[in-house]
Amino acid sequence: MQNFEFYNPVNIVFGQGQIRKLGKLVPNDTKIMLAYGGGSIFKNGVYDQVKAALPGYHLIEFGGIEPNPHYETLMKAVEIVKTEKIGFILAVGGGSVLDGVKFIAAAALWVGEDPWEFLTNRSLTVTRAIPIGSIITLPATGSEMNGNSVVTRLSTQEKLAFNADAVLPVFSILDPTTVFSLPEKQVANGVVDAFVHVIEQYLTYPVNSPIQDRFAESILVTLVEEGPKVLANRTDYDSAANFMWAATMALNGLIGAGVPQDWATHTIGHELTAFYNIDHARTLAIVLPGIMQVKRESKQEKLLQFGERVWGIKAGTSDERIDATIARTVAFFESVGIPTKLSAYNIGSDFIKVVCDRFIQRGIKGIGERGDLTVPQIAEVLTLQL
Ligand code: NZQ
Ligand code: ZN
Numbered sequence: 001m002q003n004f005e006f007y008n009p010v011n012i013v014f015g016q017g018q019i020r021k022l023g024k025l026v027p028n029d030t031k032i033m034l035a036y037g038g039g040s041i042f043k044n045g046v047y048d049q050v051k052a053a054l055p056g057y058h059l060i061e062f063g064g065i066e067p068n069p070h071y072e073t074l075m076k077a078v079e080i081v082k083t084e085k086i087g088f089i090l091a092v093g094g095g096s097v098l099d100g101v102k103f104i105a106a107a108a109l110w111v112g113e114d115p116w117e118f119l120t121n122r123s124l125t126v127t128r129a130i131p132i133g134s135i136i137t138l139p140a141t142g143s144e145m146n147g148n149s150v151v152t153r154l155s156t157q158e159k160l161a162f163n164a165d166a167v168l169p170v171f172s173i174l175d176p177t178t179v180f181s182l183p184e185k186q187v188a189n190g191v192v193d194a195f196v197h198v199i200e201q202y203l204t205y206p207v208n209s210p211i212q213d214r215f216a217e218s219i220l221v222t223l224v225e226e227g228p229k230v231l232a233n234r235t236d237y238d239s240a241a242n243f244m245w246a247a248t249m250a251l252n253g254l255i256g257a258g259v260p261q262d263w264a265t266h267t268i269g270h271e272l273t274a275f276y277n278i279d280h281a282r283t284l285a286i287v288l289p290g291i292m293q294v295k296r297e298s299k300q301e302k303l304l305q306f307g308e309r310v311w312g313i314k315a316g317t318s319d320e321r322i323d324a325t326i327a328r329t330v331a332f333f334e335s336v337g338i339p340t341k342l343s344a345y346n347i348g349s350d351f352i353k354v355v356c357d358r359f360i361q362r363g364i365k366g367i368g369e370r371g372d373l374t375v376p377q378i379a380e381v382l383t384l385q386l
Pocket of ligand 1: 036037038039040041044065067068069093094095096099138140141142143146148149150178179180183186189190192193210235251266271277280346
């Protein structure tokens, strides 16, 4: 196992009815920005619960944070935070709202020229942010228990991430009944996003880390078992709860501590969203099978372990087992309604050069757990998925 530090101070408040506890969790001596997305919180009653839980609090609402939150929108909120002297930001919605709030919280205290620089310049670190809390209404990103944020800048068609302890939520409320109002597409997206988060921290090479491996496998198996139940019956509380907790555990630092991490699927997937606005999880379902194929040798041991422990594939030569493992993973994505080929999204081969040029332009030589997925190999991955 590799050396690691694991720091996660997020207070998780889990379960039905927990939004009632908001009054004890947010400060009442400062102005609070209540940030939300396109309006789902008005339809499913979450907004009413928030208002009821915060009587007499000074709330300033900021709505309209879009999926794949836009820098252009978030900067409007930054201005309001500064002029109104907001002291706490409450994100109510999916990962996009929460990621957007993390950016707003950091940007409001950023002393440099333009906050966009902490996404483009890896040597810059965010050390200060307005404190934030969240009510997450879509199990998927794990944003509720991590310091990551992904922001899209429309003017340059860039989708970039930053990570900072300063933007870890003070608390996150996870009420599984919020899953009840999710459209089928968003449940499927959430299952696949969480699944791939685990894969990015697991499907690398062995470092003798049985705790991390078995935690990771338990999350994968839970997603495979519970995801279809949630799709079939949205108001099945127990399945919603298991799905929600699985998504949080998939990216809160626990399974990634002390092990190599890949993230090539996400890095390439973000370009698909930046150029074609494809839902995040769908980009992952497209890219991952290609990466498994192109990196089948360097990932061989973990591919075999994954196949055996998650899909029960035990028979055949190593090559046959790896083929079956990739096929089984693709079949799972397709079974929840997510196509894995670029053609299903009307994207042709022209796109491959566009993506590769961008990686070259950024000076990226290689990505993945060994930094050896080169630009020509990225082209190979995408060609396999045409
Ligand atoms: O905007 P509203 O009206 O709220 O509707 C949203 C949105 O249209 C809707 N929704 C959310 N909760 C709902 C609901 N509809 C009905 N009932 C509910 N309970 O779902 C739509 C999608 O929401 P979004 O927040 O965009 O989805 P998700 O949570 O999947 O977030 C995706 C974003 O997170 C980033 C992605 O890149 C993408 O930008 N990621 C963030 C990560 C992190 N912070 O660690 C890691 C991930 O890898 C990911 O990259
Ligand atoms: Zn993701």
